[in-house]
Amino acid sequence: MKIGVLALQGDFAEHIAMLKRLKVDTAEVRLPEHLNGLDGLIIPGGESTTIGKLAIAYNLMEPLKQFGQRHAIWGTCAGAIFLSKDVSRDQPLLGLMDIKVQRNAFGRQVDSFETDLDIPELKQATGTDAPYHAVFIRAPIIESVGGNVKVLASVPDGRIVAAQQGHLLATSFHPELTNDTRFHEYFLTLVD
Numbered sequence: 513m514k515i516g517v518l519a520l521q522g523d524f525a526e527h528i529a530m531l532k533r534l535k536v537d538t539a540e541v542r543l544p545e546h547l548n549g550l551d552g553l554i555i556p557g558g559e560s561t562t563i564g565k566l567a568i569a570y571n572l573m574e575p576l577k578q579f580g581q582r583h584a585i586w587g588t589c590a591g592a593i594f595l596s597k598d599v600s601r602d603q604p605l606l607g608l609m610d611i612k613v614q615r616n617a618f619g620r621q622v623d624s625f626e627t628d629l630d631i632p633e634l635k636q637a638t639g640t641d642a643p644y645h646a647v648f649i650r651a652p653i654i655e656s657v658g659g660n661v662k663v664l665a666s667v668p669d670g671r672i673v674a675a676q677q678g679h680l681l682a683t684s685f686h687p688e689l690t691n692d693t694r695f696h697e698y699f700l701t702l703v704d
């Protein structure tokens with residue numbers, strides 16, 4: 513199995529390190545040809561407008577959309593925004609996931625926070641019971657999801673922060689910035 517990480521901007525190096533800990537082959541994706549031979553792709557956190565503009569500059573928009581038709585993609589934070597089909601403003605989006613996202617929904621950088629989440633699918637897939645400690649940095653929320661999208665996690669006030677649509681995964685938070693490999697393990701179960 514070989515997993516790519518979109519390496520245009522943002523914290524791609526942390527995702528690569530996490531995958532290496534799980535003994536997975538990795539590749540940094542900066543050009544369309546770097547998608548060849550990959551089984552799945554992670555789009556990291558960062559700044560979603562910048563990621564989108566760079567994806568256009570490197571002719572990656574169409575290849576990424578096509579890759580997502582057949583392969584697993586996971587977007588964390590800015591990556592989740594880029595995967596979505598609607599952010600209520602004009603910026604380049606892959607539109608692969610039927611989710612509507614609100615950027616910076618928890619406030620400014622100083623309002624970044626960490627919290628424990630209960631994620632039943634994660635516990636089930638990894639056979640552990642511990643809550644999941646999630647890191648939110650100027651995070652988006654998933655405002656609404658389409659009919660074939662499963663909600664995986666919400667914060668206590670009910671706002672959605674993780675969702676899955678078949679082999680596509682979106683999280684508002686940053687599993688790559690923790691020591692907990694369970695979310696990466698969960699993503700690998702979506703890769704075939």
Ligand code: GLN
Nearest residue numbers: 557558559560589590650
């Ligand atoms: N605030 C960023 C955006 O809207 C996302 C932040 C992040 O990825 N940590 O694109």
